[in-house]
Amino acid sequence: MTVDVITRDGSQVRVPDDAVDGLASRMRGALVRGDDPAADAEPCEVWNAMHVGRPALTARCSGTADVVDAVNFAREWGLLLAVRGGGHSVAGFSTVQDGMVVDLSGMRGVQVDPDRRLARVQAGALLGDVDRETQAFGLATPLGRVSETGVAGLSLGGGYGHLQNRHGLSCDNIVAAQVVCADGEIRTASAGVNPDLYWALRGGGGNFGIVASFTFRLCPLGPTVAFAGTFYPLEDLADVERRWRDHVVGAPDAVTSFVVSLTFPAAPGMPEVIHDRPVAVVGGLYAGDPDDGMRVLAPLRELGTPLFDLSQPMPYSVVQSSFDALFPRGVLRAYWKSQYLDALTDDAIDAIAARALDRPGPMTLVNTFHIGGAVHAVGAEETAFAERSSPFMVSFDTMWTDAAQDSEAVDWGRSAWQEMAKFGNGNVFLNFTGLADEPAQAGVDSAFGRNLRRLAQVKAAYDPDNLFQVNNNVLPAS
Ligand SMILES: Cc1cc2nc3c(=O)[nH]c(=O)nc-3n(C[C@H](O)[C@H](O)[C@H](O)COP(=O)(O)OP(=O)(O)OC[C@H]3O[C@@H](n4cnc5c(N)ncnc54)[C@H](O)[C@@H]3O)c2cc1C
Numbered sequence: 303m304t305v306d307v308i309t310r311d312g313s314q315v316r317v318p319d320d321a322v323d324g325l326a327s328r329m330r331g332a333l334v335r336g337d338d339p340a341a342d343a344e345p346c347e348v349w350n351a352m353h354v355g356r357p358a359l360t361a362r363c364s365g366t367a368d369v370v371d372a373v374n375f376a377r378e379w380g381l382l383l384a385v386r387g388g389g390h391s392v393a394g395f396s397t398v399q400d401g402m403v404v405d406l407s408g409m410r411g412v413q414v415d416p417d418r419r420l421a422r423v424q425a426g427a428l429l430g431d432v433d434r435e436t437q438a439f440g441l442a443t444p445l446g447r448v449s450e451t452g453v454a455g456l457s458l459g460g461g462y463g464h465l466q467n468r469h470g471l472s473c474d475n476i477v478a479a480q481v482v483c484a485d486g487e488i489r490t491a492s493a494g495v496n497p498d499l500y501w502a503l504r505g506g507g508g509n510f511g512i513v514a515s516f517t518f519r520l521c522p523l524g525p526t527v528a529f530a531g532t533f534y535p536l537e538d539l540a541d542v543e544r545r546w547r548d549h550v551v552g553a554p555d556a557v558t559s560f561v562v563s564l565t566f567p568a569a570p571g572m573p574e575v576i577h578d579r580p581v582a583v584v585g586g587l588y589a590g591d592p593d594d595g596m597r598v599l600a601p602l603r604e605l606g607t608p609l610f611d612l613s614q615p616m617p618y619s620v621v622q623s624s625f626d627a628l629f630p631r632g633v634l635r636a637y638w639k640s641q642y643l644d645a646l647t648d649d650a651i652d653a654i655a656a657r658a659l660d661r662p663g664p665m666t667l668v669n670t671f672h673i674g675g676a677v678h679a680v681g682a683e684e685t686a687f688a689e690r691s692s693p694f695m696v697s698f699d700t701m702w703t704d705a706a707q708d709s710e711a712v713d714w715g716r717s718a719w720q721e722m723a724k725f726g727n728g729n730v731f732l733n734f735t736g737l738a739d740e741p742a743q744a745g746v747d748s749a750f751g752r753n754l755r756r757l758a759q760v761k762a763a764y765d766p767d768n769l770f771q772v773n774n775n776v777l778p779a780s
Pocket residue numbers: 349384385386387388389390391392395396406425445446447448451452453454455456457458459460461462463507508509511512513514629733734772773774
């Protein structure tokens with residue numbers, strides 16, 4: 303008996319049972335075969351329902367040693383390998399049909415050192431795991447806005463969130479990482495050890511090895527923070543967003559703010575006036591004293607005539623999961639694309655508003671994010687994450703549930719994005735990229751900008767044969 307697995311050159315290799323059994327016996331976690339009927343009973347493991355592939359082999363790692371064995375196995379057999387942290391890759395990078403997956407979802411440990419203000423985080427941890435442990439000490443590290451997203455993919459690709467303007471991107475707060483490289487060696491990456499690898503990991507994605515654990519810098523925060531969440535009628539978006547833009551560009555760095563257009567579901571506990579109603583939500587978090595924060599955030603609540611205003615001091619952990627219900631795992635089909643803008647002109651706002659009113663379905667979001675402060679304080683070449691100057695990012699998060707609507711929905715997202723390109727500076731956020739099988743290489747290359755050459759050199763040093771290629775792929779320098 304054999305297991306047929308896709309290789310990196312697109313052919314198929316017949317891996318004999320005794321080789322598979324050998325790996326299984328070395329691992330502490332389970333090695334699941336795609337032809338095992340038990341695999342059918344597994345809960346959905348990837349967030350985007352468009353990408354539910356069936357790997358031939360899934361190594362459910364329980365620690366770094368399992369990752370080493372799985373990497374060695376994939377390299378020796380030439381297998382096409384995907385890596386799954388939290389499984390939230392919108393483009394579908396966390397699984398691979400008939401290939402091999404290294405699944406880190408069993409590695410969710412978080413250990414906080416409150417004296418040194420550091421957290422050691424295993425690479426399968428979700429954002430909520432980290433927030434839960436760090437908040438127990440009144441500490442936090444910048445992460446994203448949906449608590450079930452994976453720390454690994456988010457922070458290796460940059461990582462925007464409610465603390466970014468005050469404390470930087472998630473990747474800016476990585477102090478060290480333990481990485482299993484393509485040769486199976488475990489390396490530390492930090493400012494003092496393998497600094498080229500450390501540089502590349504902060505924004506370069508999963509190209510350079512499998513991170514088994516991160517060490518993040520922590521800042522004092524909460525447990526209560528000031529949060530603005532004001533719901534305006536979607537028809538008023540153009541006016542509201544003009545006033546929002548004029549305000550946020552001069553707001554203190556402690557404020558991180560955004561505008562989300564959506565049709566709010568009929569959620570229990572929320573007032574009926576917003577049930578199933580298209581709304582523009584102006585959100586913002588103040589990273590500092592909550593009373594000061596409520597005063598500073600007040601203008602975000604006065605940008606028009608709100609339908610409803612939930613702004614108030616609230617636990618940071620509640621803020622961090624307040625959008626979760628909009629993004630259930632394995633249910634939504636999704637196509638997200640973004641554009642960075644050097645200026646949010648009136649014409650750009652009108653285009654955003656027109657698209658927000660013309661969304662292909664109630665689950666699709668149109669977002670504008672304000673970016674500045676600590677994100678811009680880092681030089682474009684200091685880390686691999688090159689986008690350090692755009693003050694705004696617009697994203698079209700096209701989401702639907704019926705597979706029959708795939709092509710219509712993707713077309714809408716793509717055309718909205720192309721239209722916004724007129725107002726953008728040509729750069730995109732690589733964690734919000736369309737589909738894995740789109741001809742994306744040009745977009746990937748331009749997103750890394752001036753850093754691409756150096757990234758290709760680091761790739762050549764640590765992964766010359768491109769073992770880690772199911773990602774926003776950087777090709778090794780030749
Ligand atoms: C609902 C939702 C909300 C989001 N919110 C935000 C947000 O607020 N801010 C933001 O910046 N982004 C956000 N994103 C985008 C998110 O950052 C990316 O989708 C990210 O890739 C998710 O990380 P993951 O570990 O869950 O992904 P996975 O799908 O597991 O992995 C994504 C990529 O990272 C690589 N990777 C994962 N783990 C490792 C590892 N340990 N070592 C090496 N490579 C690894 C994988 O190979 C893959 O290429 C959101 C996405 C979704 C679906």
